[in-house]
Amino acid sequence: MRDISNKILTANIFIILGLFASGCSNKSPEVPQQKEVKQNLSATEIRKNRVSQMSEGERKDAFAKAMNGIKNDVKNNRKYTKIKLDKPIDNRKWFTDNIYKLWSGEMSKDVFINDGIEKYPNKDYEFYFIASSVLSK
Numbered sequence: 001m002r003d004i005s006n007k008i009l010t011a012n013i014f015i016i017l018g019l020f021a022s023g024c025s026n027k028s029p030e031v032p033q034q035k036e037v038k039q040n041l042s043a044t045e046i047r048k049n050r051v052s053q054m055s056e057g058e059r060k061d062a063f064a065k066a067m068n069g070i071k072n073d074v075k076n077n078r079k080y081t082k083i084k085l086d087k088p089i090d091n092r093k094w095f096t097d098n099i100y101k102l103w104s105g106e107m108s109k110d111v112f113i114n115d116g117i118e119k120y121p122n123k124d125y126e127f128y129f130i131a132s133s134v135l136s137k
Contacts, residue, residue, distance in 0.1 A: 043135070048105025059104075066103055066137035073133040083116075083123050094119070102134050109135060 051059060074080050085091045098115060101107035109131045116127035 042108075044105050044108045046105070047103075047135075051104040063100060063103060066134065067099070069137050070099075070130065070133045074130070077129060080126055080129055081123075083120055083126055091119075099130070099134055102131060103137065 051062075054062060083095070085095050098107065098112055102109065102112040112131050112134075113124070113127045116130075117124050120127070
């Protein structure tokens with residue numbers, strides 16, 4: 001009788017160990033946390049979502065602060081050469097509009113750089129630098 005009890009106990013232990021080894025549990029699968037989901041969004045989409053949640057006043061203040069930071073970055077970069085936006089006057093508006101679109105997530109970094117280089121072919125470094133500066137703000 002004792003021999004049969006030991007065999008049953010041993011069999012039960014092996015069954016329990018088998019269940020543990022196979023990963024059998026009553027735990028529900030983990031739902032990805034919000035941070036993991038955001039990693040699937042592009043940087044442009046994340047920026048666009050963040051800016052769209054700001055009020056108009058917050059957006060203006062944040063953009064003005066970013067522009068001041070960009071101006072300081074440009075001043076402190078000896079390699080950067082000025083992009084002549086003076087003529088025609090539309091160039092200045094085009095430039096400011098594109099910086100705003102990049103900052104607010106309406107335009108990707110690649111599109112900003114490519115548009116800039118198309119209009120100013122010898123300024124690839126400058127457009128890359130500005131784009132990087134805008135996106136760091």
